[in-house]
Amino acid sequence: MSRDDSTLVRRAFSxxxxxxxxxxxxxxxxRVHERGADDPGGRRQEHRGRLLPLVAAAIAIVVxxxxxxxxxxxxLALPRLSGGPAGPPPSxxxxxxxxxxxxxTFVYPAGATGKGTPNAYADWNGKQVGIYPPSVQxxxxxxxxxxLAGTTNGKTWQIWDRQGKPxxxxxxxxxxxxxxxxxxxxxxLGNRSATITTxxxxxxxxxxxxxxxxxxxxxPPLQRNWAPFSACSAVHDRMVAVGQEVQTGVRGPxxxxxxxxxxxxxxxxxxxxRRALSAAPGVIGVAISPDGKxxxxxxxxxxxxxxxxxxxxxxxxxxxxxxxxxxxxxxALLGACGEWNLGKxxxxxxxxxxHIVWSVPGSALIKAIKPxxxxxxxxxxxxPPSGSGISNRVVIVHADGTTIDLPHxx
Amino acid sequence: xPVDSGQATMTTVPEQAVAYEDAxxxxxxxxxxxxxxxxxxxxxxEDAVQxxxxxxxxxxxxxxxxxxxxxxxxxxxxxxxCRSMMxxxxxxxxxxxxxxxxxxxxxGGEARTVHRIDLERAIRRLKIEHxxxxxxFFVLDLPQEExxxxxxxxxxxxxxxxxxxxxxxxxxxxxxxxYR
Numbered sequence: 001m002s003r004d005d006s007t008l009v010r011r012a013f014s015x016x017x018x019x020x021x022x023x024x025x026x027x028x029x030x031r032v033h034e035r036g037a038d039d040p041g042g043r044r045q046e047h048r049g050r051l052l053p054l055v056a057a058a059i060a061i062v063v064x065x066x067x068x069x070x071x072x073x074x075x076l077a078l079p080r081l082s083g084g085p086a087g088p089p090p091s092x093x094x095x096x097x098x099x100x101x102x103x104x105t106f107v108y109p110a111g112a113t114g115k116g117t118p119n120a121y122a123d124w125n126g127k128q129v130g131i132y133p134p135s136v137q138x139x140x141x142x143x144x145x146x147x148l149a150g151t152t153n154g155k156t157w158q159i160w161d162r163q164g165k166p167x168x169x170x171x172x173x174x175x176x177x178x179x180x181x182x183x184x185x186x187x188x189l190g191n192r193s194a195t196i197t198t199x200x201x202x203x204x205x206x207x208x209x210x211x212x213x214x215x216x217x218x219x220p221p222l223q224r225n226w227a228p229f230s231a232c233s234a235v236h237d238r239m240v241a242v243g244q245e246v247q248t249g250v251r252g253p254x255x256x257x258x259x260x261x262x263x264x265x266x267x268x269x270x271x272x273x274r275r276a277l278s279a280a281p282g283v284i285g286v287a288i289s290p291d292g293k294x295x296x297x298x299x300x301x302x303x304x305x306x307x308x309x310x311x312x313x314x315x316x317x318x319x320x321x322x323x324x325x326x327x328x329x330x331x332a333l334l335g336a337c338g339e340w341n342l343g344k345x346x347x348x349x350x351x352x353x354x355h356i357v358w359s360v361p362g363s364a365l366i367k368a369i370k371p372x373x374x375x376x377x378x379x380x381x382x383x384p385p386s387g388s389g390i391s392n393r394v395v396i397v398h399a400d401g402t403t404i405d406l407p408h409x410x
Numbered sequence: 411x412p413v414d415s416g417q418a419t420m421t422t423v424p425e426q427a428v429a430y431e432d433a434x435x436x437x438x439x440x441x442x443x444x445x446x447x448x449x450x451x452x453x454x455x456e457d458a459v460q461x462x463x464x465x466x467x468x469x470x471x472x473x474x475x476x477x478x479x480x481x482x483x484x485x486x487x488x489x490x491x492c493r494s495m496m497x498x499x500x501x502x503x504x505x506x507x508x509x510x511x512x513x514x515x516x517x518g519g520e521a522r523t524v525h526r527i528d529l530e531r532a533i534r535r536l537k538i539e540h541x542x543x544x545x546x547f548f549v550l551d552l553p554q555e556e557x558x559x560x561x562x563x564x565x566x567x568x569x570x571x572x573x574x575x576x577x578x579x580x581x582x583x584x585x586x587x588x589y590r
Binding site for chain 1: 438446456532533544548579
């Protein structure tokens with residue numbers, strides 16, 4: 001093993017390292033003492049001490065029941081010994097393949113620290129409706145949180161309900177429609193043509209799939225070498241695809257740039273409008289409104305143009321970066337879009353007038369969009385003056401600037 | 411007698427906590443880096459270290475009775491925690507995420523972002539056991555004996571595993587960066 005080997009390995013791990021969040025070590029030790037008793041050895045002995053009489057009593061009861069005779073009677077009696085079969089915690093909604101009405105709830109990270117667990121869902125009045133079982137880690141979650149999709153091989157996709165119960169399997173999946181509808185859209189780029197596949201999960205046990213070719217008319221087809229990102233709205237019958245081209249130089253992949261934006265009618269596959277972004281160099285970020293009507297193009301972190309994709313005209317300008325729009329297109333989140341070290345302020349603004357509805361120091365992300373309404377669920381972090389003990393928060397922001405804090409744990 | 415023993419307990423508890431914190435404090439970031447090297451997810455790595463630190467606290471008395479290297483002991487707990495997280499059926503489902511999410515482009519930094527994505531892809535294609543041994547041996551710079559202790563294998567196994575892991579990493583990086 002040479003010095004080169006060591007350099008190679010260190011470079012690979014250090015260049016891809018992501019540092020822990022500030023105050024990480026203090027947070028870990030604080031939480032250990034919050035969770036654990038003061039005496040590390042004592043807890044176990046105390047637990048054992050409590051458990052032994054219970055085990056002895058349980059064994060005695062089982063023996064008595066067996067002596068009374070009949071496995072049938074034993075079968076009936078056993079659930080009482082264990083307090084009944086394991087079921088969902090009291091906060092869970094009634095079991096069923098799909099949760100409440102799609103427009104009524106959304107998913108948010110309910111942990112005060114960390115984005116992993118627990119994940120909960122709430123209604124738009126700020127009431128926590130339920131928490132996912134710990135075993136259920138949302139992967140691709142429908143906007144209302146009631147359907148989850150995931151794959152182990154990229155070919156077959158499994159659909160689950162909130163309890164982790166499998167509902168159906170499909171052969172393709174892109175992303176959920178951004179309007180709360182139980183529909184997924186997928187854009188597949190081929191050599192000569194592109195195909196949109198939509199899957200309707202309104203009956204999640206029997207999803208119906210529909211594929212349609214993208215019709216660009218006389219215009220050139222969508223590029224095969226794109227790394228596109230797209231968003232669709234089944235309610236508004238459109239998909240917006242943003243082309244992103246990776247440049248390859250003599251030293252391998254060197255950079256990427258946005259190339260064009262296509263607005264496509266979902267039902268017919270017809271391209272309704274196309275905008276070339278290569279003609280506007282310096283576009284570093286784009287955001288699409290949930291109904292696919294507006295496109296925010298950001299230039300150099302300072303200026304964003306909002307384009308009306310129906311007319312192709314500029315509908316407004318804002319200073320800063322637009323991370324996303326509200327469901328009725330009236331509001332937008334402005335800030336560093338989750339780049340936690342870059343964000344100084346995050347604001348919800350009425351982008352047409354520039355009126356600031358709500359703002360918070362630091363960075364923020366949109367966690368959920370209420371369909372066809374101005375309400376947004378915003379995730380952000382609060383940092384105390386000491387710098388340690390960062391706390392995650394999710395609030396619902398209304399058009400008048402009032403907010404509702406969502407319950408969190410930990 | 412009960413009063414005496416109670417007082418003794420009262421005085422020893424803070425000492426245990428202080429000793430635990432003194433031992434753990436310098437190991438938390440290396441533990442996080444090890445967990446991140448394996449799991450490739452910052453939040454999961456923090457969760458793994460949080461859980462490992464709690465387990466370390468629960469078994470602190472046993473560790474003190476047995477003695478040994480606190481570093482190897484704690485890193486071993488971290489690795490076991492990572493492995494148990496990866497055993498859950500939901501783990502594999504989240505692995506197909508787009509890497510670009512992990513490396514959001516920064517203005518003027520596209521080339522660096524692409525380079526980092528290449529390296530990340532190369533690391534993710536390594537077996538977990540290869541990531542573990544490379545990170546412990548080359549990045550944390552642990553002696554082979556301590557690497558063997560953390561991984562629960564023999565020193566000879568560490569040597570051969572390092573050799574194979576290096577070959578694999580070179581090949582994966584060459585595949586990602588063919589012109590470099």
